[in-house]
Amino acid sequence: MKDKIYNSMQKFSRAIIQPVMFMAVAGILIALAALLRLEFMPKFLITVGEFINNVVVGGMIANLSVIFCVGIATALVKDKKGDTATIAIISFLIFLFANNFWLNYTNSIIEPTDIGLAGTGQAKVLGVQVTDMGVFIGILLGCIVGYVVNKTKDIKYHEYLSMYEGTKTSFVAMLFVASTLGVLVTYIWPFFNTLLTKLMVWISDAGPVGFFIYGIVNRLALPFGLHHLLWVPMSYSPVGGSAVINGTTYYGAQNIWFAELANMNSITEIDPSIGSLVNFGYTAIPLGIAFALVHTAKKENKDQVKALMIPAVASSMLAGITEPIEFIFLFSSPLLWIAHTLVYGFGMFLSFILGLRVFVGNIIETILYVLSVPMDMGRQWLIPIIFIVLTLLEYTIFVFMIKKFNLNTIGRTEMPDEQKINEAKEKRDRMKGKSNNSISNNIDEDDAKTALIVDGLGGKDNIKYIENCFTRLRIELKDPNKVDREILDLYPSKGILQSGNNIQIVIGLGVEEVKNKVVKELEKE
Structure with a gap:
C-alpha cells in the first residue's frame, strides 16, 4: 500500500x-x-x-x-x-x-x-x-x-x-x-x-x-x-x-x-506571498557548498573537485537546476543535507524579516526582476548583503561539520580515474558476455553511455515507462530486482534514487536529450 x-x-x-x-x-x-x-x-x-x-x-x-x-x-x-x-x-x-x-x-x-x-x-x-x-x-x-x-x-x-x-x-x-x-x-x-x-x-x-x-x-x-x-x-x-x-x-x-x-x-x-519566491538556494547557497567542498578536499584532489563544482554551480546559478550540486553530498552525508535544508529555510526567513520583496531565482531571472521593480518597493539593495551572509553561513557550517565528523564528501576519498572506469567497463562486458571493446556492440560513445542506462535497468524488456522532468529521468520498471547497479553506476549521472518499481537518474541539464536517446535505444530491434 x-x-x-x-x-x-x-x-x-x-x-x-x-x-x-x-x-x-x-x-x-x-x-x-x-x-x-x-x-x-x-x-x-x-x-x-x-x-x-x-x-x-x-x-x-x-x-x-x-x-x-x-x-x-x-x-x-x-x-x-x-x-x-x-x-x-x-x-x-x-x-x-x-x-x-x-x-x-x-x-x-x-x-x-x-x-x-x-x-x-x-x-x-x-x-x-x-x-x-x-x-x-x-x-x-x-x-x-x-x-x-x-x-x-x-x-x-x-x-x-x-x-x-x-x-x-x-x-x-x-x-x-x-x-x-x-x-x-x-x-x-x-x-x-x-x-x-x-x-x-x-x-x-x-x-x-x-x-x-x-x-x-x-x-x-x-x-x-x-x-x-x-x-x-x-x-x-x-x-x-x-x-x-x-x-x-x-x-x-x-x-x-x-x-x-x-x-x-x-x-x-508587493504582496507578502513573495516570501516563497525569495530564494537564494539557486545562487548564494550552492556557492557556499562549492567553496566548502573544495576547501575540505585533499590537496591532490582539489583540482578535480573544482572541475566538478564549476559546472554544478553554473547550472544552479544560471538555470536554476540545483540537483547537480546538491546530489554531490546528499548520498555521502544525509547529515549535511539536514544542515542544508535548515540554511535553505533560514534564507527565506531572513529575506522576509529584512523586507526583501523581489523574486530571487537564478541570476538571469533575478536581474530582470530587480530592474522591473522600484527600489523603494522591492528593497533590492538587500540582495548582495543577504547573498554574502548565506554564502558564508553555508560554507562555515559545511566546513565545520565535514571536519568535525570526518565526513566522506567528494575529494576526501579516492577519486575515480579513467583506468578504474575502463576496468569496470571490462567487467561489465564480461558479465554481459559481450565484446571487450564495445558496449551493446556499438562503438559510438553516446550510444555506449545510453546502453549503460538500458542494461543497468535490466534491459529493454524491463523498462515499462520512461519520462523526464527538469533534471531527472523517471523510469517505471517491471522487475526492480533486475537493476544492475554496477552497470548503472558507470553512467556519469549525478545520483540514482530507487523506490520499488520506480527509479530516478539525476542527469541535470540536457536530461530531455538523454531521455530521447534512451527511447531510441529501446526502439532498436
Missing part, C-alpha cells in the same frame, strides 16, 4: 511538472515586458512591451487551469497523447458549461461588482462564468482524463461497434464525468475553499516562520522528487496567497508576482 501511494505521488509529480516547465519562460517574458514599458522607454518599445504583456498574461497566465488540464493528462498517458489532448480540452469545456448551466439553474450566478467577480467565489474562465477553483480544476480534470484514458484506450468491441472502441470510449466516459463534476463542485468546492483559505491565512500570519518551514520541507522532499507537490500549490493556487490586482483575483505566489509585474505602474506594494 505504501509503495502504491508513493508511486502514485511520483506519477503525479512527474506529470504536473510538464506544464510548469513553461512557466519560467513566461516569467522572463513578463519581466522583459515590464522593462520595455518603463516611462522613459521609446514609444515603440512601450508598445512592444504592452503587446508581450497582454499576450503572455492574458493568453497564458490567465488560463493556467486549461494548460494544466491538457499538460497533466498527456503526461500521464503512455501513448495516444494526441487523442488524450483532444479529450482533455473537450472535458474542460464540458465542465465549464455544465457548471455554468447549474449555477444559472439554481439561481446561484453572482452579478459582477465594480471590481468584477473578485472575491465572490466565481470567475470567468474562457469567457464562461463558473465556480472559481483556480488551477485546481485543471489539475483534477487532467488527472481524471489521464486515468480514464489509460484504463479504456485499449478496449475492443465487436467489429460493428469498432468506431466506439479505444479512446472513443474514453471520450464518452469523460462526457459523463466532466458534466457530473461540473454540477457537484457547486456544492463541494465552497467547503474546500474554506479550508484552503484557512491554510492561506495561517501561512500569512506565520510570516517568516511559515516561509522558514516551507523552505525546509521543500528541500527535504527533493531527494524523492516530490518537491513539486509543495512548490506548485504555493505558486499557482490559493495555498500560496491571493490578491486582487486591477479588479482581478490572482491565486498563488507566482501568479500574483506576474500580475504585479504586469501592473507595476498601478500598485503601491
